[in-house]
Amino acid sequence: MIFIIIAGLIIAFLAPLLHRLLGKFIAVPMVLLPLGMFAYFCTFISPVLAGQPVLQEHSWVPALGVNFQFLLDGLGLFFALLITSFGVLVMGYAGSYLKGDEQLGRFYLYLTLFMTAMIGVVISNNILGLLVFWELTSISSYLLISYKHKYEVARASALQALLITNGGGLCLMAGLILLGIAGDSYAITELVQLRPELLAHDFYLPVVLLIMLGAFTKSAQFPFHVWLPNAMAAPTPVSAYLHSATMVKAGVYLLARFTPMLGGTEVWNYTIMAVGATTAVVGAFLALQQLDLKAILAYTTISALGSLVTLIGIGSTFALEAMMVFLLAHALYKGALFMIAGTVDHATGTRDTTKLHLLGRRMPMLAAAAVLSSLSMAGIIPFFGFIGKELLYEGAFEAPSYAMPLTIGIVFSGIAFVAVAMRLGYGIFFRKSAHEATAIGHAPEPGLWLPPLLLGIAGLVFGLLPNLTVTPILNAAGVSIAGAEAGQLELALWHGFNPILLLTILTILLGIVAYVFTNVFTTWPVHLERLYNIGPGQLYYFFKRISARGAKGLTGSVQSGYLRYYVATIIITFIFLVIGAILQENLYAVITRDTWIKAFSEIRIYEYILLILMVPATIYVSQTNSRLIAITTMSLIGYAIALAYIFFGAPDLAATQFLIETLTAVLFVLVLHKLPTLRTIKTYRANLASITLSTVFGATMAYVMVMVRQFPLDSELKAYYGEASWLEAKGRNIVNVILVDFRAFDTLGEITVLAVAALGIFSLLNLYPEKGDQL
Incomplete structure (x- = not known):
């Protein structure tokens, strides 16, 4: 598997060159790369389904216990197949969407780099290796979001995403390091076996909170969700890939991966449930108020991510398995809908739903894809989205605690999904309107409607034949999370009349009502402006301004621009460190009268001569107003030090000193005539302070030398x-x-x-x- 990662990195950095060589055919090798990766991972399906995870290890830093370890169990294989299969479709879609873009090679570089990093995240068994790939996803997503870097909104959105996700990444790094210390291992498979010790360890609470922060920021959980809608400034292929199927699912993957070793406690379950449910409701509430196609999809993605996190927080075997089913269903229809939104924008020049009317007749294949994907999103039988929503409702309904509020929150999210699905699948394509049909600049080519159509068809096929297609791999993923008691899930479209079916019917009816009153919801932002002005988005900009001002003030006080202040700071810090070490370790050098007599008796006559040369020269150089005299005097001191090196048996240092002093003198003389007139810039008090500091520093160094002589190092x-x-x-x-x-x-x-x-x-x-x- 290491060669898969290496191949991805190589192809990524070759993409600009391939674009220059192949032109518009650059999409061919870029599609073949994820296709080959998908085929490679498919070869592991049989052993993984047979309960035999594949573990590979490659040496990296063995002395620290840090190696590249790759694990393909049910969970890792599921995500690897999801990432590579979507990669095939998105790579092909991007080739048509950005056709003619001069920077297409650079775009493919970023996108392939992200895909490779994401694969590294989901197959890493070493938590530090996981962290490396995790941060690489943040960096590559920053590059993708800021792809249109000429626009201020793209740069600002990319920076916001980077700051929030990297802030969480720093928390994750601290949590993983503490986890490695607590378990004395960095391998996930070993840490899972140490679950009892980890739960009882003093580091458990900080580890859990730090890992949660890393996951919440990456998966856009409230209140960190603000970066995801703004990230829609990225080209649509980025939104379809990163923000529906892969990157935002990384946080969900992280929580699922660490559930077997850290989950099951009150702090784990209740915190994740509370954050997830809040995110689901907030995302659905905000989605109903949007007019921009990508903004609508972004907020429904936030809501779906909240639902997934809620199921992880519930923590029951059924809830964890339901989470995997709903995750796949959401990836299928949301990836398709993002591509559809991009194609509509590409063809009409707008994403405003109030300006899009009767597009179905002019773009029939795209309309078909939109209908299939929207029906799945709304949870209509026989689509896979229906199965996912049924299991989602059942997981919340049967939660061990707080089942009623969790169910209400999830149902509210489902109502919003139905309303949004009708706007996307019916409203802009088929709904009769007093307005004329929206003008289309050009009909979309097959590369723009075929990928979403394939995803829509996949949602239908998986719904009709779940047990023949995706159930085995979903069961294997469930076993990786919930243990041996999982893996018995059988998916079906009909379970008879039960409370969950009634909730589904109620969701559809209320969703239709919400769609009818769309105009009411879209006026809410005006009335809620005061509330939004104190929301997480504004808090982000507030903290950004405060941080910038604090950094500017700190930099202004520390980076004064005067070399003498920097040197003084270093000297004072060194003095206090030496004093602290002496006081802490009781390193008091005792210098007796005999020691002084012996020291002075060992001084030879030529050493006195050197002293006589250096001391007056040092005093004189601080008093002269002539640069030439100062340079000459400094050279005299340097040459005297070089002679001292010779006397004490260090001819190599003496030769170096001679060369440096000669070169320095020559350079100073060469630039002497270009320097301004020498003027006094220090007062008497400043000179006195400098002399005092120099004296204390010299005394400190002398004391250190005495200690070194009296406490020799045995090395x-x-x-x-x-x-x-x-x-x-x-x-x-x-x-x-x-x-x-x-x-x-x-x-x-x-x-x-x-x-x-x-x-x-x-x-x-x-x-x-x-x-x-x-x-």
């Missing part, structure tokens, strides 16, 4: 370098060998940083801004 590293430098690296200069051989990559990194900085400085120096411009 094997020194002996190792001494032996290995000649025997293995064939070098006599230990320092050079360490830099070039033992720490070669560190040295290369430092050289690279310096080279990049030099190029940046060179570029700035070669800018010639006009008068009044700023760099």
Whole structure:
């Protein structure tokens, strides 16, 4: 499976080149990639259905217990097949939707990168590997949402999605690290076996809350749902893929994956139920008020995600299995409806439902796809959406606790779904209107109506023949979540007359009524403007402004622009760290009279000469007003230090010091004539403070040296370098060998940083801004 990930990454970054080579035929290899992945994952269906999960491992950082581990059990296989199958349709749809776009290769790069990352999320068995792919989905979705980066709304929406989902990603990272510490393992399969220990661990509560935050932000749960409607600024293929079938389902997948190890407790069940039910109701309420096709679909997606999360919170075996069924049903009809909305916009130039009339005759195949998908969304028999809604209602109705409020909330969501489905499948295509039929710029080509039509047909086929098509893989996924007691679910269209059927009929009738009064609902935003002004969306912008101001103030106080302040900050911090270490570890160096006598008796005459040279030079350089004299005096101090290195047996350091001092002196002299006139910029008090700080710093370093002498470090590293430098690296200069051989990559990194900085400085120096411009 590692080669699937590698192949996806390679093809992703080759997409721009393929676009230049193949032009409009770029869609062919991009469709073949997810198709090949789908075929590959299909080869694992037999062992997974037989109860034999496939586990593969590849070494990454074995010393830390971090490896690429890939697990294909029922849950992972279900999501892998969902991601790749939708990938085939969306890749083909994107080729027609963005036909003629000069940046189509870049779009395919982002979309393929996202698909690969999403596959990595659902098949990762190592939680840190899962985290890596999780963050890659956030980055690639940011690139996709901001694809039309010339528009401010696209950039702002992408940033909002990135900030919210990455904020949750940081919480998830902390939670997964704590989970790994608590279980002493980073493998999901091992952590599941440690469930009793994890539930009793002190880290359980923070782990659960942090993981929930990661899942809630990714799956747009209230109050983090605000990013999803704004993300509709992305091209429609992105909405159809990320925001209906894959990315927003990642949070649902995460909660389902961790249910066997962390679920079943009150904090887990009640928190997830409360958040999910609230999201379902809020999403449905807001969906009824929208006029834009994609906004309507976005809010119903939020509502559906809330329903899925609610079922996970209920936590019963039946609820978890129902969650998987409804997830598939929602992906089928919502992916199709997003594509239909995009095709309508593509053909008419608008997504406003008040301007769309009688499109059915002019786009019959698209209308057929819309009818099939809308019927499934409304939960009409014999579509798979009907089965999903039935199980959704039954899961809420039979909840161990709070069954009545949960059922009411889910039914309200279902009513909104029926009303929305009628607007999308009937209202804009067939409903008679006093207005003329909406003008169509051009008839949609097959690539724009065939993918949603296939999804609509799939919803019908899965509804008529569920046990021959999708029930086995859904049962296998249920076993992965709920354990051995799951896996016995048999899907059927008819279960006789029961309360759930009555709820379904009531939902359809009230949904039709809600559709009739659509105009009433769409006027609510005007009346509820004050409420929306204090909602999560406005809170996001409030916190964004506060964060920007705080960051600006902090940066202004820390990044003053004066080098002397930076140096002073570093020195003061170092002094306090040394003092803290001394006080904490009781490292008090005792310097006796004999120690002083011995120290001074060991000083040789030429060392006194060096001292006589450096001390007056140091004092003089701080008093002179001539740059040339200051440069010369500083060079004198540097050369004296180099001589000290020679006296104490470090000729390599002395040679380096000589070279640096010579080069520095030459460079300073070369630029001397370009510098402004030297002027005094420090007061007497500032000079006194600098002298005091320098004295304290010097005394601190002297004290550290005394401690080092009195508390020698017993390290094997020194002996190792001494032996290995000649025997293995064939070098006599230990320092050079360490830099070039033992720490070669560190040295290369430092050289690279310096080279990049030099190029940046060179570029700035070669800018010639006009008068009044700023760099």
